[in-house]
Amino acid sequence: MELCQERFLNYSSLLSSLVNEDGTGLNDTTVAFLHQLFPNDMFVKAFSLLETHNIFLYVWSSSEGSNNGIYDVSALAETLYDDNLGSTTLLRMIVQSIDQEFSKEPIYVDVSAWFCSCSEYSECLQDLTSITIADEDPLDKYFEIYSHSTGDCFSRIRENMYMNTSKTLCQHLLAGAILLQTSAKVLKYFTAVKQTVSLICISNKDDWLKLHLNIVE
Numbered sequence: 001m002e003l004c005q006e007r008f009l010n011y012s013s014l015l016s017s018l019v020n021e022d023g024t025g026l027n028d029t030t031v032a033f034l035h036q037l038f039p040n041d042m043f044v045k046a047f048s049l050l051e052t053h054n055i056f057l058y059v060w061s062s063s064e065g066s067n068n069g070i071y072d073v074s075a076l077a078e079t080l081y082d083d084n085l086g087s088t089t090l091l092r093m094i095v096q097s098i099d100q101e102f103s104k105e106p107i108y109v110d111v112s113a114w115f116c117s118c119s120e121y122s123e124c125l126q127d128l129t130s131i132t133i134a135d136e137d138p139l140d141k142y143f144e145i146y147s148h149s150t151g152d153c154f155s156r157i158r159e160n161m162y163m164n165t166s167k168t169l170c171q172h173l174l175a176g177a178i179l180l181q182t183s184a185k186v187l188k189y190f191t192a193v194k195q196t197v198s199l200i201c202i203s204n205k206d207d208w209l210k211l212h213l214n215i216v217e
């Protein structure tokens with residue numbers, strides 16, 4: 001049985017063209033289109049996060065002490081898109097809250113599980129409780145099944161399973177998906193070229209464990 005449903009847009013490909021061919025600047029036409037594509041100014045908010053030094057990507061490296069804390073950000077970004085290494089690399093994404101009066105807590109984002117600790121995302125999930133038993137399978141509303149042969153990684157949580165982004169999307173997940181579910185070119189642009197997103201290699205176990213308490217220093 002053909003599991004692939006026509007998605008009309010390859011979001012990974014489209015979001016990847018956010019950055020120009022040589023990865024040195026933004027593609028203004030694509031940026032303008034993306035402003036219209038996502039509702040409720042979602043793209044504007046996500047793009048703002050990407051440009052204002054509020055996102056921290058921590059990557060675990062077991063090569064403790066071998067590089068004296070010096071690492072190549074571009075090379076690290078490449079490993080996250082490496083077919084062999086990318087899926088097994090340990091990664092934590094933390095967003096510093098930009099609205100300090102609303103919340104001082106850092107926000108934890110797990111793009112691969114399509115989870116975010118923000119209140120916006122929680123509100124998306126609260127809709128689940130309002131679904132009546134008469135619905136055959138309420139969870140269907142939150143998941144979509146596509147063939148991996150489409151090459152679209154946006155909101156993918158397993159080989160063929162995707163989150164339904166019309167039901168579950170927040171600015172942090174969109175920003176995370178732009179970084180981690182498009183192409184190495186995009187990730188390198190924000191981390192190594194423009195340097196507005198911090199990509200940090202950690203090889204100290206104590207520092208890595210602190211991340212699980214959402215401590216950002």
Ligand SMILES: [Zn+2]
Pocket residue numbers: 107116117118119120121170171172173
């Ligand atoms: Zn969020």
